[in-house]
Amino acid sequence: MTDLENIQRLTERFKRQMPNGEVYQQRLAEEFELILKQRFTEYFLKICDIIDITSDLKHMTRGSAGSSLVCYLLGITDVDPVKWNIPVARFMNPLRDDLPDVDIDFEHHKQAEVMNRIFKK
Numbered sequence: 001m002t003d004l005e006n007i008q009r010l011t012e013r014f015k016r017q018m019p020n021g022e023v024y025q026q027r028l029a030e031e032f033e034l035i036l037k038q039r040f041t042e043y044f045l046k047i048c049d050i051i052d053i054t055s056d057l058k059h060m061t062r063g064s065a066g067s068s069l070v071c072y073l074l075g076i077t078d079v080d081p082v083k084w085n086i087p088v089a090r091f092m093n094p095l096r097d098d099l100p101d102v103d104i105d106f107e108h109h110k111q112a113e114v115m116n117r118i119f120k121k
Contacts, residue, residue: 006041007032013048015075019082024069027082031070034092040100047102048074053117057110063101067091076102 001009010032018024035041051059051074065071066079067090081088092100106114 001041003036006036010035010041010044010070010074013045014073016073018073019080021082024082027069027088028073031068031088031092034088034094035070037094038092038097040092043099044070044074044076047071047076047104049121050104050114050118051076053121054104054106054114057114058107060105061102062105063103064091065100065102068100071102 018028035044061071061077066077067081067086067088068077069081069088071077071091072080079086
C-alpha cells in the first residue's frame with residue numbers, strides 16, 4: 001500500500017473531528033510521518049478494532065498513547081495532546097524500533113470475554 005492509502009485507512013477510522021489550527025495540522029503531519037516510517041498503520045488499526053469490538057465494556061486506555069494526536073482522533077484515548085502540550089516523542093520516537101505503548105485495561109472479570117472477542121475477530 002502507498003503512504004497515501006495508509007493515511008486514508010487511518011483517517012477513515014477517526015472518531016473525532018480534527019480541531020482547527022496550524023499546530024494541529026503540523027502535529028498530525030509529524031505523527032503520520034512517524035507512523036508511516038515505522039510501519040505502524042496496521043498496529044493502530046488493530047487497536048481500533050479492539051476498541052470497536054469491546055465498546056460495550058468498561059475500559060481505560062493508558063500509557064504513552066496519551067501523547068498521540070492520532071490516538072485521540074481515532075478515539076483510542078480521550079487526551080488531546082496538543083491542548084495539553086504533550087510531545088509526541090514520548091509516544092513514538094524515530095530512534096526506537098519497538099511498538100508505541102498503548103495499554104487498554106478491562107475489568108478483571110471481563111478479560112476472558114475480551115480475549116474471546118479478539119480471537120473471533
